[in-house]
Amino acid sequence: MHYISTRGETPAMPFQDAVLTGLAPDGGLLLPETIPDVRGELDSWRGLGFVELAERVMGKFIGDMSAVELRALLERSYARFDDPAIVPIRDLGSLKIMELFHGPTLAFKDVALQFLGTLFEQILTERGLRMNILGATSGDTGSAAIAGVQGRDGIEIFVMYPEGRTSALQELQMTAVPDANVHCLAIDGSFDDCQAIMKSLFNDLPFKAKHGLGAVNSVNWARVLAQVVYYVQAGLALERNGVGPAICVPTGNFGNIFAGYVALKMGAPIDRLILATNDNDILVRFFNTGRYQRGAVHFTLSPSMDIQVASNFERFLFLHLNRDSDALRAFMESFASGEEARLSGGAPLDDRIVATSVDRDTTLRTIAETYRDTGYIVDPHTAVGVAAARRFESDGPVLCLATAHPAKFPESVDQTIGKPVARHPALEALKGATSRKTSLPAEVGAVREFVERHAL
Numbered sequence: 001m002h003y004i005s006t007r008g009e010t011p012a013m014p015f016q017d018a019v020l021t022g023l024a025p026d027g028g029l030l031l032p033e034t035i036p037d038v039r040g041e042l043d044s045w046r047g048l049g050f051v052e053l054a055e056r057v058m059g060k061f062i063g064d065m066s067a068v069e070l071r072a073l074l075e076r077s078y079a080r081f082d083d084p085a086i087v088p089i090r091d092l093g094s095l096k097i098m099e100l101f102h103g104p105t106l107a108f109k110d111v112a113l114q115f116l117g118t119l120f121e122q123i124l125t126e127r128g129l130r131m132n133i134l135g136a137t138s139g140d141t142g143s144a145a146i147a148g149v150q151g152r153d154g155i156e157i158f159v160m161y162p163e164g165r166t167s168a169l170q171e172l173q174m175t176a177v178p179d180a181n182v183h184c185l186a187i188d189g190s191f192d193d194c195q196a197i198m199k200s201l202f203n204d205l206p207f208k209a210k211h212g213l214g215a216v217n218s219v220n221w222a223r224v225l226a227q228v229v230y231y232v233q234a235g236l237a238l239e240r241n242g243v244g245p246a247i248c249v250p251t252g253n254f255g256n257i258f259a260g261y262v263a264l265k266m267g268a269p270i271d272r273l274i275l276a277t278n279d280n281d282i283l284v285r286f287f288n289t290g291r292y293q294r295g296a297v298h299f300t301l302s303p304s305m306d307i308q309v310a311s312n313f314e315r316f317l318f319l320h321l322n323r324d325s326d327a328l329r330a331f332m333e334s335f336a337s338g339e340e341a342r343l344s345g346g347a348p349l350d351d352r353i354v355a356t357s358v359d360r361d362t363t364l365r366t367i368a369e370t371y372r373d374t375g376y377i378v379d380p381h382t383a384v385g386v387a388a389a390r391r392f393e394s395d396g397p398v399l400c401l402a403t404a405h406p407a408k409f410p411e412s413v414d415q416t417i418g419k420p421v422a423r424h425p426a427l428e429a430l431k432g433a434t435s436r437k438t439s440l441p442a443e444v445g446a447v448r449e450f451v452e453r454h455a456l
Contacts, residue, residue, distance in 0.1 A: 001063040003030040003221060006318040008325025014064040016123050019116075019222045020131070022215025023202040028325075029315050030221045036060040038232075039267035046236050050086035051078055053236075054229045060266075061225055073122060077115040080104050087111065087230045089237060089399070092374045095389060096245070096399040097382075098234055105173055106405035106424060107304075108256065109144035111230065112223040117148025119222060120214065124154050131214040132455040133157040134201060136194035138252060139166045139304035140404060142184070143173035145216040150179040156456050157216070160185045160194040160447065163439060166303055169408050169427050176433035183454055189442030190297045192309050199311075200444045207448065211455045218255030218312050227259035228266070234399055235269040243396035244269035248389035250276045250381045250403055252305030254283060254312035257353075261316060264352055271396050272352045276388030278302045281357035283310055288355060290343040292335055301363055301380040301412045304404070320350070356391055358384040367416045377421055379406040379413060 003018040004010070007028030013021065018030045038045075038060065045056055051074045058074075059067060078086055083102040090097040103110020124131055133155060135145050142159040149155045159174060163186035175184045187194050195217075202208055202215065218224060231247065238245040247270055249257040260273045277284050279298040286292045294308050314332060321327045335341035358366075366383040370376055378386060385400040392398075406413045407424035414420050440446045 001061050002033050004033055005030055006314050006325060006328055008329075015062045016064050019119060019220065020123060020129075020214060022213070022220045023199065025205055027199075027203050028328075029219055029312070029318075031315055031318065032061055032221075035262060035265045037267050042236065042267070042269065045232070050229065050233060051075055053233055054226070057229045057232055058225055073118055074115070077118045080114065081110070087233065089234070090376065092370075092376055094398070095386065096238060096397055097376070097378075097402050098230065098399055099402045100230065101402060101405040103144070104147045104426075105140065105143040106408055106426065107140035107144055108227075108401065108403040109140045110147065112218075112226040113141070113144040113148040113216060115226040116216060116220065116222050117145070117152065120149065120155065121152050130154040130212055130456045131156075132211045132451065133214045133216050134160075134198055134451065135216045136160045136191065136198045137166075137174075137217075138162070138191035138306055139170045140408075141217060141304075143170065146174055146177050146182050148216070150177055150182055152181070154456070155214075156181045156183065156454065158183045158185060158447075158451055158454070160187050160197060162186075162191050162194060163188055165190065165299055165306065167409055167411070169410070169430065170303070171437075172430045172433060172435060173427075175435040175437045176430055178434075178436070183450070184437040185447065185450065186437045186439045187442050187447075188439065191307055192297060193442040195307075195309065195311060197442065197444050197447050201448060201451070204448075211451060218253055218258075224255060224259045224262065224312070224315075227256060228262050231260045231263035231270060232266070232268045235263065238397045238399060239269040240396055244271045245397040245399045246271045246274055246389070246392065246394040248274035248276055248385045248398065248400040250302070250305060250385040250388075250401065251283070252277065252280065252307035252310065254310035254316065256401070256403070258312045258315055261319075261353070265319070271394060272354060274385075274388055274392055275353060275355035276385045277355070277357045278305050278363070278384055279357065279359055280306055280308055282308050283313070284355040284357045286313075287353060290345065291340060292331075292342070293340040294335070301360060301409070302384055304381055305384065354392055356388045358387045362387050364412070364416045367413060371417050371421070377406045377413065377417070378402065379404045379409045379422075382406075
């Protein structure tokens, strides 16, 4: 299996090279040349544990690593999860919940970034290389990326996040890490500013080559690949009488739901995907109208979704446009120059994806009602998903992805429920911890200079 760029101007490369490359040199995102059809193998995959299933699913996309090597890497990657199922499914009656927060930082990003950190270390060691990771986070990616590579030899990590726009605990999960190879950069701006700085530096090819820049954001295909696994597992676990589940995905950067879209393309038993956003509804407007139009960033109770420019949207668009790189570039250039782009045919004709946005009041009401009716506690991001899932009828089961442990957002959860319920020992231990960060303006030059001074 080789990987190509959405922009069509980067030579095809094998999986491990794609992992190290991150963002393609032509500014595009890397995708497999083909998406394998696994419908003939699904029956033999039923009942497999997460690691066993991951070996089967990921193996379809990895041609330069043996099955034995991949299995050992996966076992190391998921050894720190606190539930043997890795991503257990809870039954709330009419709604199922898949908990993706059992990794070391209590967020769904751990599923991908524990794998990516272990993979980075293995490839770099085998090739005798070093890497300086540059990432941007709206909340959970940063801490999960840091947890994946902290203390590893040959790796420095620089994580940008919008200062004052994450929860206090999300920030502490990054800034309280003492390892010398970790650098937390608090940017005076929005997540979109952080992401734009990151892409600018990755597109500076001499700078990228000089410092061996690596990507942990979902522009890195390996992150998407790891997430495909739990969609396949959910479909296999919940399929009834030939009808798979509708899966609701709280999303901002389109990486998580794009993994679900890949699983659909592979033939996983999934009825459809429900895309759920908060007030930052650029993706909802696109799927409902065909117009991709940037708006002001709204800062909400679900900060990991406070995004207007979704980096993984380009991968979906490339597939939707039948892998036409020229049409893709024209669309993205129109968006970059005029803040808006349109599909010529109007809304995308893909009835496997429906989309809706959820406002602040509905989010809070959903947290309260879910606890009142079931005793189950959801964080604000998951509440967005639960509220969205309730808006659509389905012939089969409905599953919502729980993307973060509620203890990461105690202020909004406790206040809404009326008592202190959002707690986790790992987070309680952070309170009062020493914080270590560097505040920088939202300028490419400032971040470039910092990386140059501290890179390996």
